[in-house]
Amino acid sequence: MLVLTRKPQEIIKIGDDIELTVISIDGDQVKLGISAPKNIEIHRKEIYLSIQKENADAASTSLNMLKKLKSLKNM
Incomplete structure (x- = not known):
């Protein structure tokens, strides 16, 4: 982790496109x-x-649903 000391109105650059x-x-x-x-995207x-x-839960639910549908199709 990089630790920097900054005062109000001072800026930190991250790459070419991001400024804090x-x-x-x-x-x-x-x-x-x-x-x-x-x-x-910027989030806390x-x-x-x-x-x-939520994304992992949704993907897991979708995968489980696909498996159930496949097993019903094979009946």
């Missing part, structure tokens, strides 16, 4: 602005993990 701007610091909260191409980690779980 420290908008403000208030106590133990830091507000970040993120500039990235529209094709890059807990939301990202929730999306990943």
Whole structure:
């Protein structure tokens, strides 16, 4: 993990297309602005993990349903 110290309005670049701007610091909260191409999804980690779980559950359900349909077809 890279740890950087930044002050408000200072920017961190990630690659050529992504910029993180420290908008403000208030106590133990830091507000970040993120500039990235529209094709890059940006989520808080807990939301990202929730999306990943829902996708895995949906894929598993679809696979199970396909297996059931295949077994019914073979009857």
